[in-house]
Amino acid sequence: MNRKTLVLPAIVGLLTPVLAACGSSDSGNAAGKPIVVGTTDTFEATPEGPAPFDPAHAYDVGAWNILRPSLQTLMRVPRGGGAPIPEAAEQCGFTDTENTSYRCKLRPGLQFSDGKPLDAADVKFSIERSLKIKDKTGPVSLLTNIDTVEAKGDNEVVFHLKTSDATFPYKLATPASSIVDNQVYAPDKLRAGFEVSGSGPYTVNIEAKGKAVTKAVFTKNPLYKGSVELKNDKVEIRSYANSTAMEKALKTGEIDMMSRTITPEQINNLSTSQDQKIKLVELSGLEIRYLGFDTTDPSVKNKAVRQAMASIIDRTKLTSTVYGSTAEPLYSLIPTTITGHKNSFFNKYPKADPKKAADLLRDAGIKTPVKVTLTHTTDHYGAATKKEFEVLQQQLNDSKLFDVTLQGVKWSTFSPDQKAGKYAVYGMGWFPDFTDGDNYVAPFLDKDNFLNSPYTNNEIRSSLIPQSRREAQRGSATPAFEKIQDIVAEDVPILPLWQGKQYIAARSDITGTEWAVNFAADLQLWELGRGVA
Template identity: 65%
Template sequence: MNRKTLVLPAVVGLLAPVLAACGGADSGSGGGDAIVVGTTDRFTATKAAPAPLDPAYAYDVGTWNILRQTVQTLMIVPKGDGDPVPEAAQSCGFTDSGNERYACKLRDGLKFANGDAITAADVKFSIDRARAIKADTGVFALLSTIDTVETQGDNEVIFHLKTADATFPSKLSTPVAGIVNPDDYEKNKLREGFEVDGSGPYTLKAETDGDAITKAVFTKNPNYKGTLKVNNDEVDMVSYDDADAMDTALEKGDIDLMTRTMSPEQIKKLSDAAADSDIDLVELAGLEIRYLAFNTDAPVVKTKAVRQAMAQVINRNELVSQVYGSQAEALYSLVPASVTGHSNAFFNKYSDPSVTKAKALLTEANITTPVKLTLNYTTDHYGPATKQEFELLKKQLNDSGLFDVTVKGTAWDTFAPAERKGEYAVYGMGWFPDFPDADNFLAPFLDKDNTLNSPYTNSEIINKLIPQSRREADRISAGKSLTEIQDIVADDVPILPLWQGKQYVAANTDITGTAYALNSSATLQLWELGRGVSN
């Protein structure tokens, strides 16, 4: 089967995809057969994580991509990215000079999918609920700058913040701030299972096998009122065990589009194929990062010099070239290179990989070598290349003679709870930003109630630099504080950034809207997809 590649250039803050071939025009329309989307994301309800789709709990790209279709938020990132705009709200804005009072007026006639009217009290209930439950995923921390939520009448919500937060409108666009029906969600308890009731563009019916979703059926919500134009009546999202099975399904015509997560080999094959094709490979801007995280209380990595020595030995360029090729690039900070506020903090401190420098760090700290440790990774969440990536990291560290490393892969539904419980000393993770701001690549890992449940704390970051950066509505002006945070991270190494990657979608040429199927934060925008006439 022949294929062609469509590259969509972008600049963070104003992403403007350009599609010069079939498969991306906004010519789709509702009706017709359901559009079927393949994914390797797995959605499971386990004893350790029984409420994967509750907005007060969910905090990974897969579950958020279900919630973004079904649960409406006051604000939303617009088509093509940029600053958030009102969605369930008619208008929102700071009402004081200090950016500490934020008021929203709801759209007229808002309803949940079941027809119940939405009021300001429902918004308050939803956000207060997430803050009160404080799920162990740490997602509630996105709302940590809220002091109180006030309602005025049925259609106005006022957020009183503890401190200035220029990123607050973006936080109101995330699923943790999604509006849920108090009739379906208990105030102080997570909703277990796979039911979701909201006011978003779709309703959800989950088809399951045991404790896992096999197919998520999204049906257009007739009661939806918001800014989105829904270009289809139904989208079915099917979960596959691996990228090869998903690719086979596309080849056979069982699915119309595949996205997360394709292997580097698949992407290269699609990209190298001839131009006369009936499948388009679309390359989109992305802000995904991968990193190693440390449990800084674990004896083997508690001494900073061990973490610094790893940072000094690991060769990111070799890692990228051998595993991901042109689909990724080396990353020397938690903040991607294309985001305002980025600095190459790790390169500035460690420069090129050096065994000699790493050995000196360990010797000065009286660390006996080789340091024996295990690198833990998830086998089924970040794509099939993860195993190869960790085998190469193991080789780099062991070849230095300073480390004795083993690697261990674990399925995500076991890996994620174990990580939050602190069972791993060193482990690999990925991050898809909640919104494209440097704050969201730093605060979730370094602030109070961080998403990793990491024991690492730095009072200067928490009490001074993060609040200082959030006071700046002009994000360029926040650069000094953001740079200082990144420099501290490079010195303390609670997290070791590795690479940042691109995003890809492969779709039949009669599927329209693929240029906007994913935004830069990896948000799946199913409403953009339609069926058109193949070129």
């Protein structure tokens, strides 16, 4: 294929590639050579996060890229998106009209990679374990609507939910619902270290230097029974210190594909390069970036301060200056391609308007300039993050209404400290767990939310989120989602900034790249093969 960039558009927020690989491919690797994927994601075992790959703790896209190939879930989202399909389950479905009772029948003959049978008791154990551990940085918020889990014999599981939730099948398709062995994982504490053992399509061996992972080697699991079809026998994920080192490894053939994160400059260079050995693939993305607020911090406690920031920040200049064509301004928590999206922030703050910001602060009796510290992670979202925050700092300081200080922190410290409420204003990214408006509001605004945010709105929690989840036809949830977005634009507990595209770059003999990353930036390693691209 001579085109340097393969553009794979999305429809209704789901990846629906229209350009597949040309020519032929084999189902394995040449001479047993693994396919090697580079990433700038870093994985460390720290006192604050001693178990980076325990599904009760892991809740970021990098860690989930380790868990998805090695652990099974009852359901999974198919490679092009859409409604979940059975994975470890043979069939699943609601058994009542209120969407509060969900029953799954397991595939016959399921086994963990060590040969131990996997049954309904393991599923029950795994879900109850996450709920019991209730890790403060983990994905337990996806499971807290579960009232009880019932194992009926060896091959049936029934989930009884506290309230109606039409999105529950999607939650069972996330690594938060991974099935683990009750003889290997403790019922009440995390599994420290880097070991991962399950029943997924691959077994994984983690190599580390000191407390940091250098490589994860995935080998085809001969005991696997599920709906994933493997195009290879072995894949490696290698971690690189930065995007420059990762690109060098791709060009020398040390790796076969580079994934997140690729800088805007690299994307531009790769798209115009004449090197026919490298191809750049563009995928529609559902990643969002935003500023989060500790609404109890004195510097931003008054919502007029947060509203003033929303009035000053120019998203168009921010994205064009830092990300070019790889991102677009976002004016709501729910991105543009997801049902229920409404441009609530644009409606309330239609342009960068320092005068409006000054009026808001004056009317609230706020003395200016307001001193604020913006904190960002230095090693999690890519090299462009620092520049992004420098632009934000300049926009706010140029208004003369703010005196902004920047603070960069490593992710291993940033993540637990953010949950502990140590940052007044912080920058975060969100890759969806599933393509529904619920996954862009509940993780930030519901009880036990992902951010551990002190912000509470009773109408959102008690009425609007439950109302949206009762709608089996998801389009009917739109009025509730729109009201939530209007409330967020008024109170500004979160300030959305931009929505990004996704890119990978691969050597020309690697096939399956059009399916290698799904809507949520999850690597689908089993899709990769060697052949003629």
